[in-house]
Amino acid sequence: MEILQITGVALIATFLALIVKEQKPNFAFLLIVFTGSAIFLFLVDQIYQIISMIQKLAANAKVNLVYVETILKIIGIAYIAEFAAQITKDAGQGAIASKIELGGKILILAMAIPILTVMIETIIRLIPG
Amino acid sequence: MDFIKEWITNIIIFILLATVLDMLLPNSSFQKYTKIVTGLILIAIILSPVMKLFTSDFESAIASMGQFHSLEDENIKNSIEFQKKEIQASQHAYILETMAVQLKTAAEEELMEQQGMEIANIELEVNDQDQRPFPENLEYVIVHVKKAEDEGETVAVVREVEIDTNAPLPSKQTSQNTDQISSLLSEKWNVPEKSIQIMIEGGSDEHGQ
Numbered sequence: 001m002e003i004l005q006i007t008g009v010a011l012i013a014t015f016l017a018l019i020v021k022e023q024k025p026n027f028a029f030l031l032i033v034f035t036g037s038a039i040f041l042f043l044v045d046q047i048y049q050i051i052s053m054i055q056k057l058a059a060n061a062k063v064n065l066v067y068v069e070t071i072l073k074i075i076g077i078a079y080i081a082e083f084a085a086q087i088t089k090d091a092g093q094g095a096i097a098s099k100i101e102l103g104g105k106i107l108i109l110a111m112a113i114p115i116l117t118v119m120i121e122t123i124i125r126l127i128p129g
Numbered sequence: 130m131d132f133i134k135e136w137i138t139n140i141i142i143f144i145l146l147a148t149v150l151d152m153l154l155p156n157s158s159f160q161k162y163t164k165i166v167t168g169l170i171l172i173a174i175i176l177s178p179v180m181k182l183f184t185s186d187f188e189s190a191i192a193s194m195g196q197f198h199s200l201e202d203e204n205i206k207n208s209i210e211f212q213k214k215e216i217q218a219s220q221h222a223y224i225l226e227t228m229a230v231q232l233k234t235a236a237e238e239e240l241m242e243q244q245g246m247e248i249a250n251i252e253l254e255v256n257d258q259d260q261r262p263f264p265e266n267l268e269y270v271i272v273h274v275k276k277a278e279d280e281g282e283t284v285a286v287v288r289e290v291e292i293d294t295n296a297p298l299p300s301k302q303t304s305q306n307t308d309q310i311s312s313l314l315s316e317k318w319n320v321p322e323k324s325i326q327i328m329i330e331g332g333s334d335e336h337g338q
Binding site: 070105119 | 135142143146147150154158162167172173179
């Protein structure tokens with residue numbers, strides 16, 4: 001039961017942080033950041049399983065792997081950006097977190113550029129000149 | 130029929146994967162953007178038969194999806210390619226040189242004994258358009274023959290011996306001497322004699338005194 005492990009670690013960290021906060025606010029803060037990172041690391045394993053499942057399905061269905069790869073890349077970018085943004089937000093750096101999110105969005109959009117160019121070219125050729 | 134089947138499975142699987150992606154996505158801040166991209170890809174898949182008709186490089190454009198290559202990468206690639214070519218050229222020259230040396234040593238003694246000639250220089254010409262590996266794509270061998278110097282004179286009669294492995298050329302000047310040399314060389318170098326052509330330049334005094 002992974003959910004029990006996650007919640008257990010999170011609750012213990014919360015109580016410890018509350019206790020330590022009165023003595024050493026810095027350490028409490030660091031403890032929270034590290035716990036968040038640890039939970040994310042724990043989740044990465046599960047995400048990997050989901051992604052490998054999708055890859056296996058796509059390979060079995062004999063579909064064009066390019067589309068599947070693009071989708072997996074989008075998932076990867078979204079998750080990495082999300083984790084990093086959350087950790088930076090926990091650390092109280094909202095500005096950097098928003099920059100990370102912006103970077104993720106732009107990289108996801110950049111994937112669509114080749115498709116867009118091909119479509120636009122096709123449309124231009126379809127129009128009788 | 131096969132094509133249609135593949136096309137439809139592509140569409141279906143992609144839609145399923147797109148829904149999984151929507152479920153997997155962490156929060157709503159990314160969803161707008163991923164929806165745009167997945168929608169575009171879906172349109173591309175649905176229109177792919179039309180695209181293949183009207184654009185030549187549809188496949189390559191799809192394949193380059195999600196790969197960001199910068200100018201720097203191109204430069205590095207170019208420089209690597211250039212260095213590869215240089216290395217290959219130098220190796221090529223080295224191979225030709227060593228081969229020429231080996232040919233010379235193989236035929237030197239007998240040529241000296243039988244004809245009183247010595248090989249001054251051997252040039253190997255390779256056909257660059259030929260895709261086969263080195264020994265097969267040899268075009269011709271130019272052998273510069275001169276009289277042996279131990280006869281007490283420094284005559285530098287230079288002959289060009291052309292060995293054409295592709296087609297026999299009409300020989301301009303043949304003599305007993307060149308026939309003997311060519312037969313000797315063909316025996317030594319395993320080149321069929323009928324494809325050996327010997328051209329003599331300024332060869333009026335070829336028989337020696």
